[in-house]
Amino acid sequence: LEITERHAQKNALAKRVGYHHGDLRAGVVEATRALVEEKGPDRFSVSDACRAAGVSTAAPYRHFHDREEMLLAVAQEGMVRHHDAMAAAQRHHTPGSLDALTALGLSYINFAKAEPGVFRLMFGLSQREKKPQIVEQGMASYGILLAQIAAYSERAEVDDCAMEHAFPVWTFVHGLAFLLIDEKASAMNIQIDPEELVRENTRRLLSD
Amino acid sequence: LEITERHAQKNALAKRVGYHHGDLRAGVVEATRALVEEKGPDRFSVSDACRAAGVSTAAPYRHFHDREEMLLAVAQEGMVRHHDAMAAAQRHHTPGSLDALTALGLSYINFAKAEPGVFRLMFGLSQREKKPQIVEQGMASYGILLAQIAAYSERAEVDDCAMEHAFPVWTFVHGLAFLLIDEKASAMNIQIDPEELVRENTRRLLSD
DNA sequence: TGTACATCAGTGAACGCGCGTTCACTGATGTAC
DNA sequence: TGTACATCAGTGAACGCGCGTTCACTGATGTAC
Numbered sequence: 001l002e003i004t005e006r007h008a009q010k011n012a013l014a015k016r017v018g019y020h021h022g023d024l025r026a027g028v029v030e031a032t033r034a035l036v037e038e039k040g041p042d043r044f045s046v047s048d049a050c051r052a053a054g055v056s057t058a059a060p061y062r063h064f065h066d067r068e069e070m071l072l073a074v075a076q077e078g079m080v081r082h083h084d085a086m087a088a089a090q091r092h093h094t095p096g097s098l099d100a101l102t103a104l105g106l107s108y109i110n111f112a113k114a115e116p117g118v119f120r121l122m123f124g125l126s127q128r129e130k131k132p133q134i135v136e137q138g139m140a141s142y143g144i145l146l147a148q149i150a151a152y153s154e155r156a157e158v159d160d161c162a163m164e165h166a167f168p169v170w171t172f173v174h175g176l177a178f179l180l181i182d183e184k185a186s187a188m189n190i191q192i193d194p195e196e197l198v199r200e201n202t203r204r205l206l207s208d
Numbered sequence: 209l210e211i212t213e214r215h216a217q218k219n220a221l222a223k224r225v226g227y228h229h230g231d232l233r234a235g236v237v238e239a240t241r242a243l244v245e246e247k248g249p250d251r252f253s254v255s256d257a258c259r260a261a262g263v264s265t266a267a268p269y270r271h272f273h274d275r276e277e278m279l280l281a282v283a284q285e286g287m288v289r290h291h292d293a294m295a296a297a298q299r300h301h302t303p304g305s306l307d308a309l310t311a312l313g314l315s316y317i318n319f320a321k322a323e324p325g326v327f328r329l330m331f332g333l334s335q336r337e338k339k340p341q342i343v344e345q346g347m348a349s350y351g352i353l354l355a356q357i358a359a360y361s362e363r364a365e366v367d368d369c370a371m372e373h374a375f376p377v378w379t380f381v382h383g384l385a386f387l388l389i390d391e392k393a394s395a396m397n398i399q400i401d402p403e404e405l406v407r408e409n410t411r412r413l414l415s416d
Numbered sequence: 417t418g419t420a421c422a423t424c425a426g427t428g429a430a431c432g433c434g435c436g437t438t439c440a441c442t443g444a445t446g447t448a449c
Numbered sequence: 450t451g452t453a454c455a456t457c458a459g460t461g462a463a464c465g466c467g468c469g470t471t472c473a474c475t476g477a478t479g480t481a482c
Contacts (some may be wrong), residue, residue, distance in 0.1 A: 042250035056460050093292045168409045175383020187337045201376045204412045264427050
């Protein structure tokens with residue numbers, strides 16, 4: 001009898017076996033991520049996330065100091081996904097080629113399109129960008145761009161010249177990402193081919 | 209006696225003469241703008257604005273349907289200021305010169321720096337960018353850029369070529385504005401000279 | 417010019433609600449013997 | 450292997466709070482006579 005009850009409970013709640021959750025932290029972070037995506041970073045509420053994760057509203061406080069720390073965890077994981085996507089995108093292209101740089105830019109934009117909520121969380125104003133883990137992860141992503149640009153201009157290492165050229169390329173791609181997810185291009189009736197746009201203008205920005 | 213009372217009251221409340229406000233709508237919009245600037249568009253609350261404007265929380269509902277309409281009014285006025293700043297910036301330069309285009313871009317960025325809250329309100333995702341008044345004002349601002357770019361490439365009118373070149377320039381400047389107000393450039397320890405950055409990269413984006 | 421009255425901008429109090437966080441408690445788990 | 454116990458992840462109820470909006474009301478203003 002008791003075994004049958006247990007079994008039913010297990011099936012009903014899927015991840016939940018009993019009083020203990022198993023991995024409540026991961027569950028809450030995933031619920032937070034989904035809500036940030038659904039409602040935006042500012043509409044997210046702790047209560048919502050707990051409801052979605054199927055735990056009491058007090059539970060997250062065993063794992064996070066406060067609401068902000070939950071968002072920080074989501075931003076952090078986002079930074080890693082973002083970095084990994086860029087690293088993967090360049091892998092299929094000749095280092096230092098315009099193709100590689102285009103793939104890098106497109107993967108930045110595609111991340112923004114795929115996860116606009118998390119993208120906003122990562123790149124919007126907050127105290128988050130001052131946390132060392134976030135800065136480090138950002139530096140790592142920027143490093144991928146720096147290396148490609150150094151290779152593009154046929155330099156062995158990242159020098160001042162590569163750094164000066166990298167920032168405008170980041171700026172352009174960053175602007176395009178926001179214009180797309182904030183629906184400004186479409187509101188202004190501007191048709192866009194992201195790939196050609198990124199390729200041509202990266203080329204122009206790196207000219208001289 | 210009564211006159212003295214009136215006088216004292218007038219001095220104390222400045223804008224407030226008695227039961228009626230005079231221009232409550234403008235007062236509330238200004239309070240809303242200031243709060244959007246101070247706390248950000250998402251932290252703004254109707255109650256805060258009423259407190260700041262010195263009116264009851266019910267008062268704005270004589271002039272606005274709801275909270276969103278108050279933000280819409282602030283966005284709208286922001287669009288006009290933004291447009292006027294760009295129009296003024298180009299006035300001192302030869303039409304179609306790189307100087308004129310640089311001044312245009314810088315005025316875009318300076319608006320973002322001066323009013324980051326309103327800038328976010330104007331360019332963030334919402335249903336607002338679909339309101340005809342907002343779209344129209346946006347088109348007008350974009351038209352200034354289009355005209356300068358047509359003149360830059362020595363064309364008499366705005367043709368497809370000008371439109372194709374304008375979008376990347378907007379994208380670049382827009383991206384720079386966000387990287388600056390979201391403090392990404394400073395968080396990554398990147399030093400910037402906005403004027404040179406805008407001039408050089410506008411030139412590159414318009415090359416070919 | 418003086419009075420009666422309609423208008424409607426602004427009030428003050430209340431509404432129902434969801435929020436972030438805290439608290440004393442519960443009970444599943446792992447470990448020592 | 451079996452039992453006693455410490456640990457601590459998760460609970461459920463409550464807290465104080467500020468929110469957006471509505472309501473019946475008040476009183477200043479402008480107009481008709």
